[in-house]
Amino acid sequence: MTAVPDWDIVSDADLVGAALSGDRMAFAGIYDRYADRLHDFCVGMVRDRDAAADCVQDVFCTAATALDKLREPDKLRPWLYAIARNEALRRIRQRRREEPSEELPDEASGDAGPDTLAARNELAKLVAEAAGGLSDRDRAVLELGYRHGLEGPELAEALGVSTASAKKIMQRLRDTMERSLGALLVARRGQSGNSCAELGAILAGWDGTFTILMRKRIARHIESCPTCDQDRRRMVNPVALLGGTPLFIPAPAWLRDRTLNRIQLTSASADLGSAPTEAQSALPDAPTEQFAAADALDAEPATTSPNGRVMLTMSLLIGIPLIVLALTIAWRYETNAPVTPKGVTTSVTAPPSTRPENPVTTTAAPPPPTTTHKPPRPLPPGPVGPIEPAPVTTTQPPIIY
Structure with missing residues (x-):
């Protein structure tokens, strides 16, 4: 077994x-x-x-x-x-x-004690709340790069970009996350009343939900306010915060x-x-x-090779004129051929001749226009003999001279 x-x-x-x-x-x-x-x-x-x-x-x-x-x-x-x-x-x-x-x-992985779990929970809440100030795609990079440990080629593969691009994306995310965490912590501190007047005006009426718009407004204020910027630098260490969130x-x-x-x-x-x-x-x-830029293009159908196309074209150019020439010669030969080929004999008796015994010169009467073929040429003067009819192929009556 x-x-x-x-x-x-x-x-x-x-x-x-x-x-x-x-x-x-x-x-x-x-x-x-x-x-x-x-x-x-x-x-x-x-x-x-x-x-x-x-x-x-x-x-x-x-x-x-x-x-x-x-x-x-x-x-x-x-x-x-x-x-x-x-x-x-x-x-x-x-x-x-x-x-x-x-x-x-309900439970966090690991064997940490209650105090550690409480701290991790608080960190997880903080990072999750700060992630609310990120776009959907930046949040995906945050999850893949920091929480799930993908880096280098693996991160690039998951994002559908080159390794160099993935590195730039991670660097940009660090900067964005630092601004988001800083804005969130400064906003929380401002809600407690320890903030400058301008920040207080921005936070007036804020319901506590950290959005992209709120993150941008607070971040712009921090860049222009030395007091709030100093508070942000003191409270924010994005690498430590992100690295200390093993909540699973x-x-x-x-x-x-x-x-x-x-x-x-x-x-x-x-x-x-x-x-x-x-x-x-x-x-x-x-x-x-399909994540790189656009969906992959459908495969093109199989086509004839260039050499095959050239040979096919040359064959057509040579063959078609030859076929036309052969048909033309055959048609002209058929229309100009005599009624009775030389050397052909038959047992069919010719009808009685009405011509005089002495040789006379005569001209064959043209056949009635019942066929598309040209009438036969007039025969030269000579001894009158029985004229053998051609093999019967039409209903045309025998030609009488």
Whole structure:
């Protein structure tokens, strides 16, 4: 009896290969390895537990049907994050609003004590609230780069950009997050009454929800106010804040069976275990390339090679005139041929001749215009003999001289 492999100790490439060969337990191993991380990422993006669970389910269903398009199986991790990012952004666009979730996980991972967990909870709340001042795409970079540890080529793969571009995006995010955290902390301090008059005017009527507009207004004020800028520098250390937020929201236990059952139904018509064909291997790695700038272009249909087109054109140019010339010669020969070919004899008796015995010169009467052929030429004077009719091909009566 073959032992069940321990998928925890095999590589991502081995998992992908086993799943493509038809081992559904291998795909379950992929789910177990990445479901919690993807769920935590989706919660940070969509800010809703139920929506995040649906998002994770769709991610794995998409991965199951497109696994044969993954050109480099060892890049499974950023590939899954790329699908999750795309799905989360799609749901955010559908929802058309940004409502930070007030929910926090029932339990945090790790063996830290109550004080540490409380501090981490506070940090998580602070970062989550400051993330409300980021755009959807910046928040995706925040989740991937800081909370999930993707960097370098993996981060670039998940974002669908080059490694150099991913590095620039991360640097820009650090600056944006620093401004957002600084604006949030200065705003909280200002709400307690310890702020300058101008900041107090900005915060008048503020309901406490940190939005992109509020972040920009407060950040602009901080840049022009030495007092508020000094407060921001004292309170903000974005690297320490972001690095100290290990709060993790795992996927719910019930999601595993529901997702794997749906994958089994989805892949009933399209076999999950079919190996990628040569044509499938030429497809772009979905969905990474569709995030870069635009959707990949459809492949052009196969066309004749240049040499083949030249040979075909030359053949037509030479062959068509030859065919026309042959038909013309055949037509002229047929219309100019004598009625009775030389050397042909027949037993058919000619009708009685009405001409005198002495040779006379005569001219053949033209046949009635019952055919499209030209009338035969007049025969020269000579001894009168029986005229053999040509093989009967029409209803034209015999020609009498």
